[in-house]
């Protein structure tokens with residue numbers, strides 16, 4: 001589904017990614033992790049075609065749906081209008097949404113438990129509520145590859161669980177291929193078959209989750225000790241930071 005070879009990507013005249021290669025088969029879930037500013041959004045924008053690589057080859061084998069990081073819209077669109085925009089490529093030029101398009105949007109609103117937002121102004125929703133509407137928008141596009149930039153960033157635990165469950169469901173029932181970035185390794189542990197750990201613009205580890213997602217690799221990734229925590233039979237293991245705030249000195 002994704003075949004990227006030696007991608008080099010520039011922004012503002014500066015090389016952000018150098019020589020990134022990855023491949024992802026249909027029906028797999030890739031989680032992208034890395035520190036702030038390392039280039040996760042840059043990579044994602046390259047995968048969805050918004051940024052053009054300076055060099056390298058990229059091939060995507062299907063229609064792409066995208067959920068961006070949080071944003072406002074300039075006009076007073078309702079949540080339903082925003083989600084309907086996901087139907088654009090099925091409507092054709094100047095086409096208006098019909099009964100079936102509304103049904104599809106309402107189906108995903110129901111799946112996400114956000115039916116009550118339908119007529120609310122998108123900009124009046126909270127960050128987490130907006131994130132759920134944007135996920136609905138991407139799903140209404142009926143894509144083969146779903147790319148999400150930190151889809152759970154503004155969500156509470158219950159909604160994180162719902163979105164992770166939905167992504168798994170889409171993989172299992174629709175054979176959808178999914179790429180999502182996150183700052184929570186546990187999200188990768190829960191649903192990702194593969195991980196991309198972006199250490200810098202030119203250094204990364206990419207592999208199957210069981211092998212590549214380790215406390216040692218995460219410790220390098222975040223430049224902070226990361227410990228693995230096991231919960232017996234209660235839940236999957238997770239990774240937690242060993243915060244060092246009492247050792248941090250500020251010269252002010």
Ligand SMILES: Nc1ncnc2c1ncn2[C@@H]1O[C@H](COP(=O)(O)OP(=O)(O)OP(=O)(O)O)[C@@H](O)[C@H]1O
Nearest residue numbers: 011012013016034035036037038039040041042043
């Ligand atoms: N429009 C832009 N023009 C120039 N440089 C940019 C632009 N957008 C981002 N950058 C730079 O590119 C680098 C990577 O940014 P990117 O947004 O891809 O990081 P990220 O890993 O997604 O970060 P975060 O976890 O904070 O969202 C950063 O150094 C950033 O300052």
